[in-house]
Amino acid sequence: PRDTVDVVVVGSGGAGFSAAVSAHDHGAKVILIEKEPVIGGNAKLAAGGMNAAWTDQQKAKGIKDSVESMYKDTMKGGRDLNEPALVEVLTSHSKGSVDWLTEMGADLNDVGRMGGASANRSHRPTGGAGVGAHVIQVLYDNAVKRDVDMRMNTRGIEILKDDKGNVKGLLVKGMYKGYYWIKADAVILATGGFAKNNDRVAKLDPKLKGFISTNQPGATGDGIDVAANAGAAMTDLQYIQAHPTLSVKGGVMVTEAVRGNGAILVNREGKRFVNEITTRDKASAAILNQTGKSAFLIFDDSVRKSLSKIDKYIGLGVVPSADSLVKLGEKTGIDGKNLTEAVARYNSLLKSGKDTDFGRPNLPRALNEGNYYAIEVTPGVHHTMGGVKIDSKAEIMNAKQQVIPGLYGAGEVTGGVHGANRLGGNAISDIVTFGRMAGENAAAYSKKN
Ligand code: ADP
Secondary structure (H helix, E strand, C coil): CCCECCEEEECCCHHHHHHHHHHHHCCCCEEEECCCCCCCCCHHHCCCCEECCCCHHHHHCCCCCCHHHHHHHHHHHCCCCCCHHHHHHHHHCHHHHHHHHHHCCCCCCEEECCCCCCCCCEEECCCCCCHHHHHHHHHHHHHHHCCCEEECCEEEEEEEECCCCCEEEEEEEECCCEEEEEECCEEEECCCCCCCCHHHHHHHCHHHCCCCECCCCCCCCHHHHHHHHCCECEECCCCEEEEEEEECCCCCECCCHHHHCCCEEECCCCCECCCCCCCHHHHHHHHHCCHHHCEEEEEEHHHHHHCCHHHHHHHCCCCCEECCHHHHHHHHCCCHHHHHHHHHHHHHHHHHCCCCCCCCCCCCCCCCCCCEEEEEEEEEEEEECCEEEECCCCEEEECCCCEEEEEEECHHHEECCCCCCCCCCHHHHHHHHHHHHHHHHHHHHHHHC
């Protein structure tokens, strides 16, 4: 029958699609549901890149990196509060996940730097186009090719279990069909985070009350309630990340890759105040300390040309530009004289090879080519680190640390992978690796049951 399968996947972000494709390829009959009318979740919006270590793409560019270095950076970025076994999975499978996507048609050949990384390991399409939209497109095309049953406007409501506590299916609500059951031996929750739900966010971290968010409307966290009702334990819910650079005028997130590729941050007084590519928590706190609780990303045409995404921001009309820094100051209210000095100082530090002012570890290019640009930015709620507790097989656990048989979780709905703070570029890596793993393990489990 139509509504009886081996595996149901809840959510159509990167974790959900990776799980659905992988479960299918491991022999399972799959239904994927999505409560919103469109696919892709927040994953579709991800702009930075996909972190992975020691890949063919890095080797082709002569970049030296290692799984250990990615592991160390991830733990440090998460303030050592990450679950080590999960970070081990994230980092040791990262190359495999890049290869898996590449075999399915993805282009992850551009490799750039993101905050908190000690090497260039953020993989994205050639020219620096949005990685999330590309990865979702590739996964979607592959799901279509495999004839995966995908149902939009369909919300996962409640996990069905038998009297032994084994998962037997999911109660869903279709926009047109209303409530109905999907019978399945395994359910994979890939429902994303709750950054768009400010009530939930502010209860857990009152400092973030009233903050705008970078997330899509579906990022409300109802998947967390579905998991909790099925007995899932939660972890790290209090760790909520602000992304440091949301465009004040456009309300859109400006990817960290703009800084990674060479932009600096200055305040209204025209002065640098932070290592631009420090971790997101530190960069956000530093921006909130400046006059007007905002700051400006400053870059030139060479940075603009290095990242095609920047033309999208320019197209939104939120990026004033001028042929001199003094004029840019006049247009934006930044002190132009100080700004000119700050850029000259930055260029001289770059020449010396060391940022002795703020300790920025990568100094990719001087800012002295053609037009100059400014984007006013402020932090917005971006990622929720906490969520359901999983083990290193993506099995969801209860409060007694026992696996709930047949229940799997992957992606932002889970907690533990990123500790107290997620590094840019680790989300796409997380959702693909744990999504694949959840799919494979759920398929194997369903065969035994
Ligand atoms: P990840 O990055 O972990 O894959 P995303 O935020 O990209 O997460 O995707 C999660 C998707 O799950 C979103 O598209 C969201 O609308 C969807 N979703 C959330 N809760 C439910 C639910 N209860 N039923 C169906 N889909 C859901």
